[in-house]
Amino acid sequence: MRIAIVHEWLVEYAGAERALEQIIKVFPEADLYSTVDFIPEKGRGFIMNKHVKTTFIQKIPFARKWYRYYLFLMPMAVEQHDLSGYDLIISSSHAVAKGVITGPDQLHICYCYSPIRYAWDLQHQYLKESGLDKGIRGILTKWMLHKIRIWDVRTSNGVDHFIAISDFIARRIRKVYHRDSFVINCPVDTDSFLDNNIKKEDFYVTASRMVPYKKIDLIVETFAKSMPNKKLVVIGDGPDFKKIKLLSSSNVKLMGFQEFKVLKDYLGRAKAFIFAAEEDFGIAPLEAQALGTPVIAFGKGGALETIKGLDNNKPTGVFFNEQTIDSLAGAVNEFEENVGLIKAEYCINNAEKFSNRNFRKKFRSFVEERYENWTLDGRIK
Secondary structure (H helix, E strand, O other): OOEEEEEOOEOOOOHHHHHHHHHHHHOOOOEEEEOOEOOOHHHHHHHOOOOEEOOHHHHOOOHHHHHHHHHHHHHHHHOOOOOOOOOEEEEEEOOOHHHOOOOOOOEEEEEEOOOOHHHOOOHHHHHHHOOOOOHHHHHHHHHHHHHHHHHHHHHHOOOOEEEEOOHHHHHHHHHHHOOOEEEOOOOEOHHHOOOOOOOOOOOEEEEOOOOHHHOHHHHHHHHHHOOOOOOEEEEOOOOOHHHHHHHOOOOEEEEEOOOHHHHHHHHHHOOEEEEOOOOOOOOHHHHHHHOOOOEEEEOOOOHHHHOOOOOOOOOOEEEEOOOOHHHHHHHHHHHHHHHHHOOHHHHHHHHHOOEHHHHHHHHHHHHHHHHHOEOOOOOEO
């Protein structure tokens, strides 16, 4: 079985790259393709130091820094990958990777993080936050996204099987592509977070890149205005850091970016982890749970699949229903009233269901079963 893995772009080690790492471990013999590859030599361990076959975008001026600005070229670029020599193609896609061209005698399985978020239901939010909702630049961007939507739907026909990272994304795939998908949740490195020697202290924590949709400003403002007697630790950096700093008060500690051991230490000692974003899946709440830390989360998106609320007999957190100060403050108070119901072992056991090894087992089983049913003429038996 000749295998190709196609990833979006290789520029950092983030959530999608963690999933890619585990996919490569399942199929270490596979060749790897990407639109661009700017991973430094010292950081290539997660792709097993593989040679990556890239596209013409790799050589365009300033692509290393501004590769996202070449999104309008990426559909054409990804179609230039010559995959004619492979039996199985696995695309790791949240934008264009699934758009590779395959033939009738090839099996194409897409591990889908989401249909292109900023081209579909999150388009208006993306344009507003990027300042592209008005003017000539806005018109050009909307036109480009319109063209990408057409291409995105067309190329979904070239995928034989979709794997969604969550039930939430499975619904988005169904809405956009009118295709069913099998759910295999994103892998979480729970082993790196397990620690039975941590004692809880009297503070809350949140950790995230500071961009608008993560709602770190909401969390900080809630503690500063509505709960000045409760302590909050904020770990992370990003474009919104200065704005968030202006909202903070003496009970809020902004730590900026921190190394893993510092993040793990605070996640483990905190009373609870605060998570206010609507995410497709959400790895951070599971990392907190792996340390036995409950989660107070916005009750939409992937969080509903990774956190067990108080209505469960083994709860791991509390939900709030609106991204408002009153709703979040109410959830924190509800958590403190019911903290005795949420036990560390419940959190740890829940997180373990999403471990790397469980992901690899499920992913291998799904792919091998589909491949075994694939005949030489490319039809399911």
